Amino acid sequence: KKRIAVLTSGGDAQGMCAVVRSVVRAGIYLNCEVFGCYEGYSGLVKGGDLLKKLEWGDVRGWLSLGGTLIGTARCMEFKEREGRLLAAKNMILKGIDALVVCGGDGSLTGADLFRSEWPSLVEELIEKNILTKEACENYRNLTIVGLVGSIDNDMSLTDTTIGAFSSLERICEMVDYIDSTAASHSRAFVVEVMGRNCGWLALMAGICCGADYSFLPEIPPNSLTWKDELKEICKRHKEKGRRKTTVIVAEGAIDNELNKITSEEVKDCLVEIGLDTRITTLGHVQRGGTAVAIDRCLSTLQGVEAINAVLENTPTTPSPMIAIQNNRIVRVPLVDAVSKTKYIAQCIKEKKFEEAIKYRDSTFKE
Ligand code: ADP
Numbered sequence: 001k002k003r004i005a006v007l008t009s010g011g012d013a014q015g016m017c018a019v020v021r022s023v024v025r026a027g028i029y030l031n032c033e034v035f036g037c038y039e040g041y042s043g044l045v046k047g048g049d050l051l052k053k054l055e056w057g058d059v060r061g062w063l064s065l066g067g068t069l070i071g072t073a074r075c076m077e078f079k080e081r082e083g084r085l086l087a088a089k090n091m092i093l094k095g096i097d098a099l100v101v102c103g104g105d106g107s108l109t110g111a112d113l114f115r116s117e118w119p120s121l122v123e124e125l126i127e128k129n130i131l132t133k134e135a136c137e138n139y140r141n142l143t144i145v146g147l148v149g150s151i152d153n154d155m156s157l158t159d160t161t162i163g164a165f166s167s168l169e170r171i172c173e174m175v176d177y178i179d180s181t182a183a184s185h186s187r188a189f190v191v192e193v194m195g196r197n198c199g200w201l202a203l204m205a206g207i208c209c210g211a212d213y214s215f216l217p218e219i220p221p222n223s224l225t226w227k228d229e230l231k232e233i234c235k236r237h238k239e240k241g242r243r244k245t246t247v248i249v250a251e252g253a254i255d256n257e258l259n260k261i262t263s264e265e266v267k268d269c270l271v272e273i274g275l276d277t278r279i280t281t282l283g284h285v286q287r288g289g290t291a292v293a294i295d296r297c298l299s300t301l302q303g304v305e306a307i308n309a310v311l312e313n314t315p316t317t318p319s320p321m322i323a324i325q326n327n328r329i330v331r332v333p334l335v336d337a338v339s340k341t342k343y344i345a346q347c348i349k350e351k352k353f354e355e356a357i358k359y360r361d362s363t364f365k366e
Contacts (some may be wrong), residue, residue, distance in 0.1 A: 003096040004310055006050065007037035007044070008068040009075075009103035009110075012287055013149040013163025015295035016068035019102045022303025023061035028056055030307055035096055039071040040103075041078035047090030064290045064298070066166070068149075072103070081121075084114055088121040089130055091139075098143035098310045100303075102162070105155060105341045108146040110335055112319055114355050143306065145306045146321040146334045147299075151287055153173035156340030157332045158323035162299050166292045167194070168204050174282055175209040175246060182244035188234070188275035190263045194286050195250045197345045199242040200360075201286070204251035211246040212237050215253035215261050217348055223255035230266065231273045238275075245275055258351065283293050288319035298324060305329050 006023040008016045020036065036054045037043035043050035044067045062069060076085030091097065101111040121138060125131045153164035171193055178189050191211075195201045197198035199216020206214030212234050215221070220230065224332040234245050239321050247270070253261040263279045291299070302322040309320045309331055320331035321338075347356035 002032040002098065002105040002311070003035065003094065004032050004098040004100060005035040005037045005044070005091065005096045006070075006100045007040055007102070008070055008072045008106035008149060009101060010072060011104060011150065012067045012072050013151045014066045014166035014287070014289065014291040015162040015299040016149045017059075017062040017065040018291055018296050018299035019147055019149065019162060019303050020054075020068070020070055020349055021062040021299045023100050023306055024054045024059045025056060026304040026307040030311060036070045037099075039075070040073035040107070041075035041083075041087065043071075043077060044087035044090055044095070045077045045083045046366040047086070047093065047323055051090060051094055051096075052197070052347050061112065065297055066287070066289050066291065076111055084117060085121050085124060087114070088118060088142075088337075089125055092122070092125070092131060092136060095139075097139045097141065098145075098313070100145045100147065100299070100306045101312065102147040102149040104148070104150040104152075104317065105338050108148070108321065108334055109338050111144045111146060112338065113141045115144040115319055122257075132333070143310050143316045144334070145313075145318040146319065146337075147302050147306055147311045148321065148323070151201070152195045152198045153200040154195070156338040156344065157321070157325070159325055160294075160298070162295055162302070163287075163291070164200065165294045166247065166289065167286045168208065168219045169199060169200060169292045170182035170286050170289055171205045171282060172208050174280075174285060175205065178280060179209075179244055179246070182246065183226045185276065186243045186272045188245035188247070188277040190247050190249060190266045190270070190277065190279045192249045192251065192279065192281040194282070197348060198360075199252070200249045201246050202253070206248045207250070209246060211248045212242075214250075215266070216250045217252040217254050218360060220254050220256045220353060221261075223257040223259060226255055226261070227265075230269050234270060235273050236305070238273075239335060245270065245277075254348075256351065256353070258349070301329050305331070
């Protein structure tokens with residue numbers, strides 16, 4: 001029987017539990033054995049109890065849960081070759097040569113590196129007499145399949161990432177709560193949302209909550225004029241009879257000269273036009289709670305596709321990332337998705353904002 005490990009890595013996201021459930025059950029259904037790798041890549045590096053076979057019933061009830069019940073971690077050891085050597089050893093000892101990784105671009109970069117190094121890691125294990133040649137006989141190649149778990153919706157080549165819509169839902173719920181107070185007291189709220197290089201959450205929150213203004217990294221306002229513009233827009237809305245004022249600020253908001261735009265600065269502008277203003281930084285509530293329907297659906301369908309991709313993999317197939325494009329679950333080369341994602345971050349750093357948007361999903365273009 002083919003043995004496959006599944007792990008969740010990097011920042012947690014709603015839907016990661018549903019991914020594990022789907023991978024485990026699709027694997028069992030297609031006659032494989034699936035191992036849960038606990039605590040991200042630490043489970044591979046440490047092995048033992050952290051690499052545990054999961055049965056159908058072990059993932060019962062995981063479909064809707066937030067976070068990840070097999071744990072996630074930032075594993076520094078895995079960034080070093082020495083750590084990846086231990087990971088290869090532990091996998092071979094358990095007879096595992098396929099890995100389904102659900103995480104962000106960091107986790108998927110690590111996975112791809114691990115695969116490309118695998119044959120040389122196996123050689124090293126034999127040379128150093130850690131494992132015998134016979135023990136490694138059937139494990140000369142590693143299969144990697146990536147799934148994107150990220151609340152930021154920050155991965156290229158996929159329309160959405162697992163967790164993004166749940167996180168957006170949390171933001172909407174929280175802004176709705178705040179709105180009650182805002183409208184009652186005729187107050188202004190500056191709401192800070194997550195998203196370092198990617199303003200998808202801030203953009204969508206602005207649309208879904210009917211905000212007066214959103215600050216996002218890909219469409220930065222003019223450094224010299226944004227304060228006046230913001231004041232002018234909020235004042236106009238107020239004059240037209242709007243009681244509340246809502247401004248969304250992405251964690252990574254900047255102006256077109258790359259100066260960080262802070263919630264404090266935004267607040268100061270609103271105070272200057274006479275608004276009683278509060279800042280709310282939503283923080284980790286954005287990662288919390290159950291997965292919304294679209295994330296449950298995406299996790300389940302993509303988990304099944306991940307197992308299909310494992311079973312169809314050959315030593316020469318580039319590692320696939322399971323994506324969704326135009327409402328279809330598709331496979332794209334993992335390296336392409338990761339390099340395009342990194343390219344966007346680079347474009348922003350170099351003030352090539354239009355180029356950055358070209359590689360974002362369609363929401364930004366429209
Ligand atoms: P995300 O996957 O959400 O982008 P990180 O960038 O923190 O999150 O990566 C999560 C984990 O993936 C890291 O702690 C590390 O174990 C592994 N990882 C990230 N980048 C690499 C890399 N270049 N090489 C090897 N492992 C990596």
